[in-house]
Amino acid sequence: MLDTADTTSAQPTARAGSSRAGAANMERILDAALALFARYGLRGTRVEQIAAAAGLSKTNLLYYVGSKDALYRAVLSRTLMMWLAPLRELDAAVDPEQALSDYIIRKLEASRDHPDASRLWAMEIMQGAQLVSTILETELAELVTRTVAVLERWMDQGALVRMEPRHLLFMIWATTQHYADFAVQIRTLTGSGLDDEAFFAQSCEAVTGTILRGVLMRSPG
Amino acid sequence: MLDTADTTSAQPTARAGSSRAGAANMERILDAALALFARYGLRGTRVEQIAAAAGLSKTNLLYYVGSKDALYRAVLSRTLMMWLAPLRELDAAVDPEQALSDYIIRKLEASRDHPDASRLWAMEIMQGAQLVSTILETELAELVTRTVAVLERWMDQGALVRMEPRHLLFMIWATTQHYADFAVQIRTLTGSGLDDEAFFAQSCEAVTGTILRGVLMRSPG
Amino acid sequence: MLDTADTTSAQPTARAGSSRAGAANMERILDAALALFARYGLRGTRVEQIAAAAGLSKTNLLYYVGSKDALYRAVLSRTLMMWLAPLRELDAAVDPEQALSDYIIRKLEASRDHPDASRLWAMEIMQGAQLVSTILETELAELVTRTVAVLERWMDQGALVRMEPRHLLFMIWATTQHYADFAVQIRTLTGSGLDDEAFFAQSCEAVTGTILRGVLMRSPG
Amino acid sequence: MLDTADTTSAQPTARAGSSRAGAANMERILDAALALFARYGLRGTRVEQIAAAAGLSKTNLLYYVGSKDALYRAVLSRTLMMWLAPLRELDAAVDPEQALSDYIIRKLEASRDHPDASRLWAMEIMQGAQLVSTILETELAELVTRTVAVLERWMDQGALVRMEPRHLLFMIWATTQHYADFAVQIRTLTGSGLDDEAFFAQSCEAVTGTILRGVLMRSPG
DNA sequence: TATGAATGAGACTTCATTCAT
DNA sequence: TATGAATGAAGTCTCATTCAT
Numbered sequence: 001m002l003d004t005a006d007t008t009s010a011q012p013t014a015r016a017g018s019s020r021a022g023a024a025n026m027e028r029i030l031d032a033a034l035a036l037f038a039r040y041g042l043r044g045t046r047v048e049q050i051a052a053a054a055g056l057s058k059t060n061l062l063y064y065v066g067s068k069d070a071l072y073r074a075v076l077s078r079t080l081m082m083w084l085a086p087l088r089e090l091d092a093a094v095d096p097e098q099a100l101s102d103y104i105i106r107k108l109e110a111s112r113d114h115p116d117a118s119r120l121w122a123m124e125i126m127q128g129a130q131l132v133s134t135i136l137e138t139e140l141a142e143l144v145t146r147t148v149a150v151l152e153r154w155m156d157q158g159a160l161v162r163m164e165p166r167h168l169l170f171m172i173w174a175t176t177q178h179y180a181d182f183a184v185q186i187r188t189l190t191g192s193g194l195d196d197e198a199f200f201a202q203s204c205e206a207v208t209g210t211i212l213r214g215v216l217m218r219s220p221g
Numbered sequence: 222m223l224d225t226a227d228t229t230s231a232q233p234t235a236r237a238g239s240s241r242a243g244a245a246n247m248e249r250i251l252d253a254a255l256a257l258f259a260r261y262g263l264r265g266t267r268v269e270q271i272a273a274a275a276g277l278s279k280t281n282l283l284y285y286v287g288s289k290d291a292l293y294r295a296v297l298s299r300t301l302m303m304w305l306a307p308l309r310e311l312d313a314a315v316d317p318e319q320a321l322s323d324y325i326i327r328k329l330e331a332s333r334d335h336p337d338a339s340r341l342w343a344m345e346i347m348q349g350a351q352l353v354s355t356i357l358e359t360e361l362a363e364l365v366t367r368t369v370a371v372l373e374r375w376m377d378q379g380a381l382v383r384m385e386p387r388h389l390l391f392m393i394w395a396t397t398q399h400y401a402d403f404a405v406q407i408r409t410l411t412g413s414g415l416d417d418e419a420f421f422a423q424s425c426e427a428v429t430g431t432i433l434r435g436v437l438m439r440s441p442g
Numbered sequence: 443m444l445d446t447a448d449t450t451s452a453q454p455t456a457r458a459g460s461s462r463a464g465a466a467n468m469e470r471i472l473d474a475a476l477a478l479f480a481r482y483g484l485r486g487t488r489v490e491q492i493a494a495a496a497g498l499s500k501t502n503l504l505y506y507v508g509s510k511d512a513l514y515r516a517v518l519s520r521t522l523m524m525w526l527a528p529l530r531e532l533d534a535a536v537d538p539e540q541a542l543s544d545y546i547i548r549k550l551e552a553s554r555d556h557p558d559a560s561r562l563w564a565m566e567i568m569q570g571a572q573l574v575s576t577i578l579e580t581e582l583a584e585l586v587t588r589t590v591a592v593l594e595r596w597m598d599q600g601a602l603v604r605m606e607p608r609h610l611l612f613m614i615w616a617t618t619q620h621y622a623d624f625a626v627q628i629r630t631l632t633g634s635g636l637d638d639e640a641f642f643a644q645s646c647e648a649v650t651g652t653i654l655r656g657v658l659m660r661s662p663g
Numbered sequence: 664m665l666d667t668a669d670t671t672s673a674q675p676t677a678r679a680g681s682s683r684a685g686a687a688n689m690e691r692i693l694d695a696a697l698a699l700f701a702r703y704g705l706r707g708t709r710v711e712q713i714a715a716a717a718g719l720s721k722t723n724l725l726y727y728v729g730s731k732d733a734l735y736r737a738v739l740s741r742t743l744m745m746w747l748a749p750l751r752e753l754d755a756a757v758d759p760e761q762a763l764s765d766y767i768i769r770k771l772e773a774s775r776d777h778p779d780a781s782r783l784w785a786m787e788i789m790q791g792a793q794l795v796s797t798i799l800e801t802e803l804a805e806l807v808t809r810t811v812a813v814l815e816r817w818m819d820q821g822a823l824v825r826m827e828p829r830h831l832l833f834m835i836w837a838t839t840q841h842y843a844d845f846a847v848q849i850r851t852l853t854g855s856g857l858d859d860e861a862f863f864a865q866s867c868e869a870v871t872g873t874i875l876r877g878v879l880m881r882s883p884g
Numbered sequence: 885t886a887t888g889a890a891t892g893a894g895a896c897t898t899c900a901t902t903c904a905t
Numbered sequence: 906t907a908t909g910a911a912t913g914a915a916g917t918c919t920c921a922t923t924c925a926t
Contacts, residue, residue, distance in 0.1 A: 022906085039348055043265035047900060058900090060907050068900065119347045122402065126340045127260055129405045136409040144410050161434070166411055167427035170403075171396050178395035181343065184350045188357045189365050190387055206388035213382070214435030240888065268917065281890050283918065464885085481790055485707035489921060500921090502886050510921065561789045564844065568782045569702055571847045578851040586852050603876070608853055609869035612845075613838050620837035623785065626792045630799045631807050632829055648830035655824070656877030682909065710896065723911050725897070 022064070028054040029064060033075045038116035041123055042072050076124060076131055079117040086110055087143055092150040096159045097216055100172075104208050107176035112194035118180035144169065161215050168215055175207050243285070249275040250285060254296045259337035262344060263293050297345060297352055300338040307331055308364055313371040317380045318437055321393075325429045328397035333415035339401035365390065382436050389436055396428050464506070470496040471506060475517045480558035483565055484514050515573060518566060521559040522577055528552055529585055534592040538601045539658055542614075546650050549618035554636035560622035586611065603657050610657055617649050685727070691717040692727055696738045701779035704786060705735050739787060739794055742780040749773055750806055755813040759822045760879055763835075767871050770839035775857035781843035807832065824878050831878060838870050 032053035036045045047068050051061040065071040086106040091099050111118055124132055144166065151165035160168075179186060179194050186192075192199040253274035257266045268289050272282040286292040307327040312320050332339055345353055365387065372386035381389075400407060400415050407413075413420040474495035478487045489510050493503040507513040528548040533541050553560055566574055586608065593607035602610075621628060621636050628634075634641040695716035699708045710731050714724040728734040749769040754762050774781055787795055807829065814828035823831075842849060842857050849855075855862040 019906090025906095041262045041265060041344075041348070044262060044348075046898085057908055059902090059909080062901070063906070063908095123262075123344065123347060125403050125406050126343060127262070127265075129409075133405075133409070136406060140406075141410060161430070163427050163430065164423055167424060168431070170399055170407065171428065171431060173403075174395040174399035175392050178391055182346050182391075182395075184354075185346050185357060185361075186391065188350075188354070189362060202385055203388060206384050207392065209382070209384065210389070210392060210435035211431065212435075214431035214433075242889075246889090267915090278891060280892070280918090284888095284890070287918095289917070461885090467885095483704045483707060483786075483790070486704060486790075488919090499887055501888080501923090504922070505885070505887095565704075565786065565789060567845050567848050568785060569704070569707075571851075575847075575851070578848060582848075583852060603872070605869050605872065606865055609866060610873070612841055612849065613870065613873060615845075616837040616841035617834050620833055624788050624833075624837075626796075627788050627799060627803075628833065630792075630796070631804060644827055645830060648826050649834065651824070651826065652831070652834060652874065652877035654877075656873035656875075684910075688910090709894090720912060721896090722898095722913070726909095726911070731896070 025054070025056065026064060029056070029061060029071070030075055030078060033071050034079065034116050034120060037072060037075055038120040038123070041127075042068075073131060076120065079114075079120050080132065080135055082110060082114050082117045083121050084139065084143065087147060090147060090150070092153075096154045097212060100212060100215070101208050104172055104176060104211065105204055107172060108179060108194065108200070108204055108207065111176055111180035112200060115180035115183055115194075118177050122177065122181045158217055161217060163215070168211075171211065175211070179203055246275070246277060246281075247285060250277070250282060250292070251296055251299060254292050255300065255337050255341060258293060258296055259340040259344070263289075294352060297341065300335075300341050301353065301356055303331060303335050303338045304342050305360065305364065308368060311368060311371070313374075317375045318433060321433060321436070322429050325393055325397060325432065326425055328393060329400060329415065329421070329425055329428065332397055332401035333421060336401035336404055336415075339398050343398065343402045379438055382438060384436070389432075392432060396432070400424060467496070467498065468506060471498070471503060471513070472517055472520060475513050476521065476558050476562060479514060479517055480561040480565070483569075484510075518562065518573055521556075521562050522574065524552060524556050524559045525563050526581065526585065529589060532589060532592070534595075538596045539654060542654060542657070543650050546614055546618060546653065547646055549614060550621060550636065550642070550646055550649065553618055553622035554642060557622035557625055557636075560619050564619065564623045600659055603659060605657070610653075613653065617653070621645055688717070688719065688723075689727060692719070692724060692734070693738055693741060696734050697742065697779050697783060700735060700738055701782040701786070705731075736794060739783065742783050743795065743798055745773060745777050745780045746784050747802065747806065750810060753810060753813070755816075759817045760875060763875060763878070764871050767835055767839060767874065768867060770835060771842060771857065771863070771867055771870065774839055774843035775863060778843035778846055778857075781840050785840065785844045821880055824880060826878070831874075834874065838874070842866060 029050065033045075033050050036050055036053060039045075040049075047061060048058045050071070051058040054061060056064075065074065086103060089106065090103045094102075121132075124130075129136055147169065148165045151160065151168060154160045155162050155165070183193050190199070194200045194203065250271065254266075254271045257271055257274060260266075261270075266289075268282060269279045271292070272279040275282060277285075282292075286295065307324060310327065311324050315323075345351075350357055368390065369386045372381065372389060375381040376383050376386070404414050411420070415421045415424065471492065475487075475492050478492055478495060481487075482491075489503060490500045492513070493500040496503060498506075507516065528545060531548065532545045536544075566572075571578055589611065590607045593602065593610060596602040597604045597607070625635050632641070636642045636645065692713065696708075696713050699713055699716060702708075703712075708731075710724060711721045713734070714721040717724060719727075724734075728737065749766060752769065753766050757765075787793075792799055810832065811828045814823065814831060817823040818825050818828070846856050853862070857863045857866065
């Protein structure tokens with residue numbers, strides 16, 4: 001059963017999952033759960049659905065995960081890691097153009113590779129961030145503070161347009177995640193999505209180009 | 222009971238609610254439902270919750286709306302109107318700087334004044350746009366086609382940076398709606414939200430500034 | 443409101459229905475209710491259905507009839523009269539062949555003209571005769587006793603085959619009412635019903651012929 | 664859960680109930696349901712009632728049968744088999760007197776042993792045969808066609824009085840089923856029922872005697 | 885008379901979870 | 906581990922009836 005206390009552990013301590021087969025099952029469960037929770041929400045997803053998607057019986061699924069809520073928390077904590085990773089990797093050492101460009105691309109790649117994670121995160125925040133509020137207040141806040149310092153340094157150096165740095169972060173998050181969260185809408189309006197290579201490149205170009213032009217003091221070379 | 226066929230009518234024809242008291246109740250119901258659906262989703266919201274929030278008995282609520290699903294559809298159709306309105310008003314006659322700036326501000330005002338509507342729309346899209354797919358494919362697509370033409374004309378005139386115009390729309394939507402959809406996260410990280418006048422101004426400035434710099438050929442005056 | 447105590451009164455004392463329009467409404471209500479109760483049963487019929495069929499609002503219908511149960515009882519008591527009438531008219535003075543023949547024809551006419559009444563009666567009996575048990579035990583029992591005496595006299599006279607006379611009554615009831623109660627089945631198997639003149643004649647002939655041959659000492663002339 | 668598609672299967676395929684205990688439960692459920700549906704109708708019977716009668720919890724009952732409607736259909740399909748069986752066994756090889764006599768007795772035995780089935784069938788037909796119309800049109804119609812051929816042959820041979828053979832079938836059905844369907848009325852008027860051995864014999868004698876005398880060319884030996 | 889509004893007592897059904905094997 | 910059986914707590918919706926006008 002999942003350790004229901006530690007919300008942040010990506011690899012939840014499980015009474016199940018210690019064996020080879022068990023671990024594999026656990027993976028399948030988490031994958032299936034992510035896909036379904038991201039689509040139907042916590043309440044909207046039925047345990048039986050997840051079990052079917054993971055190829056287990058409902059009872060057996062619960063044997064592994066303890067409860068629906070615990071599973072949701074486990075999925076969420078895994079998602080969190082994915083969500084925070086790109087920001088952690090923002091490189092303060094390189095020049096801002098390169099750093100921001102890399103960051104935006106990594107975020108778009110995340111949107112392309114883990115759209116469900118992005119959507120789950122979005123739904124969780126929109127619904128009040130009940131379960132992740134702690135993470136927001138600690139890990140994320142801290143990470144943001146650090147990033148803000150970097151951005152401000154760049155502004156002080158005259159490399160970036162002067163603005164509240166957090167808004168810049170919000171804009172990057174918003175634009176990049178939009179391609180995952182609103183994928184259905186985008187597909188309806190363009191006929192394509194990030195999984196299409198050309199479309200990915202085009203989106204990358206549009207987002208990076210516009211934002212960099214918008215915040216760099218000199219147009220990007 | 223709601224007219225469940227016409228999903229697009231903002232003022233759902235009600236079997237009940239034709240009288241004075243009925244109409245007032247209907248308003249209260251739609252308001253309460255929007256707030257709750259946006260927060261807890263369709264499945265996560267209980268009819269009784271909505272009834273309580275609207276000051277009616279559960280039974281009486283159902284007398285007006287017929288069913289939870291029908292109510293959801295009614296709320297959604299109302300939300301849709303709010304969501305599409307700003308884009309409809311985009312003025313092709315004025316110069317692009319003014320037009321885009323106005324549009325962004327209107328979108329931010331919408332995020333400030335109707336954050337629930339924005340969130341409901343977002344959730345609906347993220348969950349596959351089951352109910353609004355028709356609207357996406359017809360009304361929205363048409364509106365976008367028209368707007369794209371305007372943007373392309375501006376690009377042809379050398380006023381805007383050349384890019385796929387749809388990405389510009391996506392960026393505007395993403396950045397402006399982000400302030401409503403991720404309000405909790407933003408509040409955690411900044412301590413404020415769009416309801417704060419100064420913060421609204423600051424956000425406006427940041428978003429409009431960055432985007433306009435990012436897409437106008439000459440820096441905005 | 444109907445007098446809910448007196449189950450047998452065909453013209454229930456109503457607080458409504460004293461005026462011209464009221465009486466007309468009451469008729470329409472009873473007709474509509476009979477048709478629906480006969481088809482869907484007491485529980486299976488909704489007050490609103492009856493109201494719609496009678497051209498009144500649900501509330502107004504209840505104003506007239508007091509309650510669904512009271513209406514059901516009123517309809518039933520009316521039905522009862524129809525059901526008992528033919529037996530009351532069985533003429534002990536004429537010869538048995540004529541008397542039985544007439545009775546069977548009257549029963550078949552009743553099945554043709556008031557199939558709903560027959561069905562309602564049948565359903566009521568099948569469901570335990572909760573409401574009509576009193577009538578069964580008093581009026582019907584008495585009527586049957588009288589008829590049995592007549593039949594026995596005819597047997598004593600050697601006009602009829604000797605048998606328990608009640609079974610003869612049951613057979614007549616069963617065969618004649620069958621054409622109303624199982625009309626759907628009959629129509630499926632023959633393509634016709636008692637409303638068709640030829641079919642009515644044919645049914646009459648078959649039933650009277652068989653029963654009379656079955657119970658008269660000498661073949662009917 | 665019941666296979667709700669195949670209305671005709673007497674042994675409804677159940678998602679649940681494959682094990683020993685499950686099958687036994689299923690039997691108890693169907694029995695209880697038949698008794699109650701026959702008495703109170705579909706709408707008039709509460710799931711909880713059936714569950715109690717079967718010795719299960721309401722939830723567990725639904726675990727087996729899926730829904731009230733599905734249960735009703737299952738009961739009905741079982742009833743159908745009972746109803747059609749006697750006619751299937753009508754033996755064209757023996758002489759008409761014997762064959763008809765046997766058939767009538769079998770039908771009376773069915774009325775004695777499965778009165779609920781008879782009543783349920785009757786109610787279903789009276790209410791329009793919504794669910795069994797297909798069976799009426801196919802299986803029953805076919806069976807009747809075959810039987811009609813047999814009866815006509817007998818008429819051609821001069822063994823039976825010439826008449827539309829279907830009316831003879833109707834009369835047999837009507838008179839025999841009457842003892843089940845109108846049992847309450849019969850008991851009120853005679854103090855007895857088919858479960859009483861003497862009464863059964865008497866009824867048998869009366870019905871067979873009358874009908875055979877009514878349709879055979881020579882009085883039965 | 886007539887009707888829109890309102891309600892409470894059900895009734896069906898869903899679903900996460902537990903039990904027993 | 907794995908699963909069929911069982912359950913209780915909820916949740917939606919129906920419907921006869923009453924209220925107020």
